Amino acid sequence: MRLVLAVPGDLSAPTGGYAYARQLLAHLPAQGVAVTHLPLPGGFPDPAPDDLARTAGLLAAVPAEAALLIDGLAYGALPPAVIGAAGCPVAALVHHPLGYETGLSPERTAVLVAGERAALALASRVVATSRYTARLLAAEFGVAPARIAIAEPGTPPAARVTPRPGPHARLLAVGTVTPRKGYAILVRALAMLADLDWSLTVAGSLDRAPDCAASLRDLIAASALESRITLAGPVTPDALDRLYAGADVAVSASLFEGYGMALTEALARGLPLVATLGGAAAETVPPGTGIAVPPGNAPALAAGLRALIADPARRAEAAAASWAAGQRLPDWPDTAAAVAAALRTPS
Structure with missing residues (x-):
């Protein structure tokens, strides 16, 4: 053919x-x-x-x-x-x-x-x-x-990420910075969690929607989160593997997904998820692999993040379910x- x-x-x-x-x-x-x-x-x-x-x-x-x-x-x-x-x-x-x-x-x-x-x-x-x-x-x-x-x-097989007890929780969000990915909602949610010990890396192009990326930088600065949030831009596959290996929780605030490849990449590594369920993401993320929240709702996203950041045992339980789901992809x-x-x- x-x-x-x-x-x-x-x-x-x-x-x-x-x-x-x-x-x-x-x-x-x-x-x-x-x-x-x-x-x-x-x-x-x-x-x-x-x-x-x-x-x-x-x-x-x-x-x-x-x-x-x-x-x-x-x-x-x-x-x-x-x-x-x-x-x-x-x-x-x-x-x-x-x-x-x-x-x-x-x-x-x-x-x-x-x-x-x-x-x-x-x-x-x-x-x-x-x-x-x-x-x-x-x-x-x-x-x-x-x-x-x-x-x-x-979703290629990947090495399992061993859950860490904390107290610091390293969050990872993967995807191009565009309005659909909901990064502004994620920053607003994280601004409600200043009392917790966390950091966030965003791995994704900043050039697809430059105005969105500029607004996101401004929001991070206005929220006094520059020291805790890193906009890494596009990264190589090897660098992305290292980011996954160093993460404790994978986060997605997307308003709509046609599938959600970053979600399955996290599952393949056994990372617990805090994910909004816009579009196909509701089916891509199996129950038990973390916490699902409605899209566009910063307080709900903050509550989901707080539940996993503050509870290493719950993270480990979700990580086990995530790894099991990832082996079926x-x-x-x-x-x-x-x-x-x-x-x-x-x-």
Whole structure:
């Protein structure tokens, strides 16, 4: 089978979506799929007219005998005419709908949702990265369930983190600094815990939403937490492994997740979690692995953090459940096998 994987922007970018694409390129050949990467313009999901014209030309050049899978960061923003320019059937890879990004105006949300609904109607196959996203696409975007396949992100096995008794609790949050990730809510929650002994490292790009990152720095300073919160920016895989190994609690304040790869990376290491349950995160985080709180609620997040920071025994109990759950996660070869099977199966 010959597959062209079309991805917009910089494939090396340190986000979950780009990591997913890189892993498909690495693991699909073992599934009998000859896959090549087709770079698309980096303007998506807000493409300029020139971006759309270039994309139409690139899609038209894909050989008719190949399968074409387009990453959702671009696919959901493609007009029907651009999709129709492809000379072969087009499948969509959807991590989460574009219109579900936090901070959009109601008008922009409506435009994105309507555009993605029209685009998905033209897809020969839709690959969703979680069961939640699959249900959402069927219920809200009119995609027939028979056309949807699920290929959850892989989580490679990792060394177990041994619980430490404290008293200092090292918190780790992983993910690009954008409004959807809820870091401002996390800082407000931590400001309520000045009496406890903790520190936080945020590992994630600060360039995706510069205004959000600047506001976060200002909030940290206004909360007098500069000595306790480190914005590490993007880190290498080795550095991220070291951060996980040195953490006591993994934290996510995200308002919405299409899956939550940082959550499963924490589970794979046996880290207890304090996580908001926006979107698919409610299904990604198993019961007993920590404390779940509603998204957007700083006092609830503070209460969850206090419960684990102040109670090393409870942390250890949650860590044991986290490790057990992490051993049941799929790895990237499983993800590639699911994608290959989906593209080989007629819709």
